[in-house]
Amino acid sequence: MLPTLSVDRLRVSFSHRTGTIEAVERVSFAIAPSECVGIVGESGSGKTQIFMAAMGLLAGSANVSGSIRFEGKELLSADAPTLNRVRGSKLTMIFQDPITSLTPHLAVGTQLAEVLVSHRGMRWNDARSCALHMLERVQVPEPKRRLNQYPHELSGGMRQRVMIAMSLLCEPSLVIADEPTTALDVTIQAQIIELLRAVRGEFGMALALISHDLAVVAGLADRILVMYAGSIVENANADEIFRRPRHPYTAELLKCIPSVSGSRLARLPTLAGQPPQPGEVLEACPFAPRCSRAADRCRAERPQLMGTAGAQVACHFPLAS
């Protein structure tokens, strides 16, 4: 089956007066139709840049190589009209902060309807009634009233529902959700996760869920990619990642997450050290300085992502499965 998104040897770097900064290095993965893939990693690990590249939203100083195919069509070399046909209709993105993603001076209904007018050539009246219908489907209370409201009149959770509605209008094949709940309260976060689960079932699109929070991803993802310093260090079934992490970084990250249940600890487990500085050229495993299992080989040779399509790890000495 043709994957919905396939990323092959993607490299994203930024030219900077002090040199070149590698944000994404040799990243390859695929997302199957209707699959939910979680992409986790700390700030600066490159998780967002992969998808900004797919959406053609990278900063002007970015250099991109490799390939990103969406339903078989190359996105990186696509011209603007081709990209514009796909973006916002079949391939959509939801961002962390819904207030900056919505236009402040247009009513919500207008912004939603505009998507259908421009992508589907609908008449404004029809587009507005489709928009209303979509607001109902994402459980926005009093949807009719919302059409005439401006983004600042809505709560954060409601704005994120509007963004989700907008991303679904043209029946997308892939929705990219970049930290969709990070700016929200836990109670609202739980609802948005629930909503994403529901719309996935209803619309059957693939979902790329980017988050720094493994627990958020845990509730939704079929498969998880763990990123560290611009590379994928582990790519496996979600159950496997949580039950038997194979990369030491994944295992350490899981230990670091404080819990509201179980025994209370006198000290929180931590990961000593810092991720490598951007711009550092790495011949070695980027995690080696922080890894308790690191050996000479780890400091000399960078491990490649290896394994079967179901479970891959980039580590010379992975934890036993």
Place this chain on the structure above:
Amino acid sequence: MNTVLRVRDLRVDFGGHAVLRGVNFDLSAGETVGLVGESGSGKSTLARAVLRLLQPAQGSVNFYGLDLLTCPAAALRARRRDLQIVFQDPLASLDPRMTVGQAIAEPVEIFEPGLNGGARLQLVNAMLERVGLSAGMAGRYPHELSGGQCQRVGIARAMILSPKLLVCDEVVSSLDVSIQGQIVNLLLDLQREAGMAVLFISHNLAVVRHLSHRVLVIYLGKLVEIAPCDALFAAPVHPYTRALLAAVPRLPHAARAPAPAGPVVPPEPALQERLMASGCAFRDRCPYVLPVCETNEPPLVEVAAGHWAACHRSQETLIPLSFAS
């Protein structure tokens, strides 16, 4: 125990809109009290009101016998060295034109003007080391540091005068999980050594749990539950506390709290005013609402030793299963 802070009937209005509606609590030396609640519940307003960074409408904040809200400005200023705060955004709370060393030295220059340069430098370097930064960092500017390093500088600046009270307003919220633990552990160590009282405000319940001795839960400007930390997480009484705990995303192998049914959407501002006017403010979201909740505001009552809750059904809630089902 040695009471550092006694807050009574603290009320804050913004343009006639009540933000804090009579908050009461004590804080002892060496104690960490966590404060949790959703955005808009009044967490940060409480932090600022306690330190008189804004002027409350009513109430008292007694700090070692001095009412911070009514004392003359000069007396307050003299006490400021004992009252410190660290903010959420570590970069925004540091002056971009000051080096790390200057930022940490500034409080010493103000409150210990007699100290000579050499002694001050020694203090700054010791503090840098204490928060896990090298003395070589002193010449750096905030923009050259990572978020975690900036937060260490913020903590160093707050701690250098050995304050009696440290308010931490969402200090780990913008940090990655691996760095978050380092900062939490640093605060734990500093408290063990310096013995200050800590008011730790966070929306991250898991972090609050690991750090706090007691927890305050705030909803629409009022404390709805006060409990020893373990009791709060093992047997939360107020339906709001239960809703908060149930909403925390868990890893697959972690035990799940039974999720209470009912609407969990926070009320819109217009409705908030009505909810706060009479009865229990949480009633529109509460799955366990009774007719009495519409008319009578539940007072905070002690349901177990040191465990207080403001709910008409707080006595029933002590039997968790019958209540949650």
